[in-house]
Amino acid sequence: MARLPEGALMQRAAAGLAAACADLLGRVYGSRVVLLAGSGDNGGDALYAGARLARRGAGVTAVLLAPGRTHSGGLAALRRAGGSVAAPGDEERLIERADLVLDGIVGIGGKGGLRPDAEALAAVVERSRAAVVAVDLPSGVEADTGEVRGAAIRADLTVTFGTHKPGLLVDPAREYAGSVRLVGIGLELPPGAELEALQHADVARLLPSPAAESDKYRRGVVGIAAGSARYPGAAVLAVSGALRGGAGAVRYVGPAGDAVIARFPETLVSDGGPAKAGRVQAWVVGPGAGDDAATVAEMLAAEVPVLVDADGLRLAERDTVRARTAPTLMTPHAGEAAALLGVRREEVEAARLASARELAAVYRATVLLKGSTTLVADPGGGAVRVNPTGTGWLATAGSGDVLSGLAGSLLAAGLPPLDAGSVAAYLHGLAGRFAARGAPVGAHDVAARIPEAWRDVRDQGRRG
Structure with a gap:
């Protein structure tokens, strides 16, 4: 801003905003x-x-929420172009008749929801049939955290400037943003980021690929300790994800061996327990495990990366996880994360970004927090990864088991936990979209579409 003429960035932003409108x-x-x-x-x-x-012929009326402190240059420009200012008491009628409402109430410094006068206008906007466009981010949402602490504008489109704000990518604020359009205004951004959202090209660079001399063991072997007499399907689904995750082989230990081998005969099933299963490069423990605390403890004592999910999260001792020297990847949903942190589920859902960071720090583990926004947080405190793929249809029984197997396989193939969790969430979300296409799906449908998602990422990543 110091190097540019006064108002240059605002004019660039306004041009992109007007074009989007x-x-x-x-x-x-x-x-x-x-x-x-x-x-x-x-x-x-x-x-x-x-x-x-x-100037293009629209009838434009401004509702001024702080008439004495309105941007004078912008107001003068509007009046020169033929726009007008709403008379007191006429705001509701104008909004109800509008084709488009442009939300410029507050910006990235707004905290704690809208003030009462703005809240009343937001309620009118919500009832109207107008398209709603937010300037930079919807008024009332928290730019840095994605939290919504009070009333906020719900936009159909958010036009954001220079860079994405965390609140546009993380629920619950993301729900208020609608579609997001990024307008470059020439900002030189400092290195580093609070949040990262991988794209096809990023994921393509991380996908493991076998070399000419690779065999099934060199590609990595993932062990799955999952399932129980009550939940044998969890083992089958975790194996289904693992078989499609890049590792060369999948070993299974647990009481659901017959169900696993019947569905996936290529699985290396052992009935001698984890200690006699053979060498693995990573373990997945917990899906459908019931109360098998001994197996969870044995897995956490292993000197290879371990993914802990579902019942494993409930049975894992915090001090044991913190003491591990090999990497740990935890994959809770909001309810499990709340139990691990000792808070209510609603608190996690309202502050997903802060919760993922806190859980990673407390357990000294990489955390993949599942949900409407899937986040992957590293215990080192770097940028949190937010997953941009997925569909509401993934909220189905067994979907998380598939994700765990997929992520565990990527761990065994050599990816660090942050990358394994991020790539698995991306592929899983994309496979969910391919499987659903607007209709209900089962977890097995999602697993079956992982190879298609993998090829889509690889091919588009190469073109990018």
Whole structure:
């Protein structure tokens, strides 16, 4: 900002914002646009964008939430372009008749939800039929954490500037953002990031690939200690994910050996327990394990990477996990994470980013927090990975077992826990989309589409 003429970044932002609004409207001339303009730069962005739309023939009216502190340059530009300011008491009628509402109430500094006057306007916007576009991020959400501590605007489209904000990628705030469009405005960003969202090209670079001299053992062997008399299906599903995760072989130990071998005869099934199963490069323990604390403890004593899921999370001793020298990957959902942290589930769901970081720090383990937003946090405190793939149809019994097997196989193939968890979540989410295509699916359907997801990532990553 110091190197550029005053207002240059705001003009770039306003140009991108106006273009996005025009795309959403389809026909700008004759459309009715209402600007919700606060006192900060987001209000200025909205006013300048409104001026551009007014020059193209839109009827643009600004609702000023802080008339004495409105961005003067933006307001003057709007009036020169033929826009107007709403008369007191006319705000509700204008919003109800609008084709598009542009939310510029507060920006990245907003905390604790909307103030009462803005909350009342948000309620009117929610009832209206107008398309809602948020400037940089929806007003009322927390930019850095993804938390929503009060009333907030729900947008159909968020036009964000320079870089994505964590709140646009992490629930519950992500739900308020709608579609997100990034507009570059020439910012030079410092190195490092609070949050990372891998794309196809990133994942493609991490996928294990066998060399010409590889055999099944050199590619890695993953051990699966899962299932019980009550839940044999968990073992089958974990193996189904592991077989498609890049390792050369899958060993299974546990009471569901007959069910596993009947479905997947290529599995190396052992009935002698983990100690006699043979060498592995990583273990997966916990899916459907019931109360088998002894096996969980034996796995955590192993000197290879271990993925702990489901019942294993309940049975694992915190001090045992913290004392491990080999990597540990924990894969809880919100309820399991809450139990591990000693808080209510609602607290984890309201602060997913903070919860994932805290859990990783407390257990000194990499944490893959499953849910509407899947996060992967490293105990070292670096950037948290947020998974951009997935579908609501993945919320089905056994889906997590498939994910655990897939991630464990990637661990055995040599990926570090942060990468193994991130790649597994990405492929699992993509496979879920391919399997569902808008319809209900079972966990076995998701596992069957993992090779398709793998090929899609590999091929598009190469083209990228």
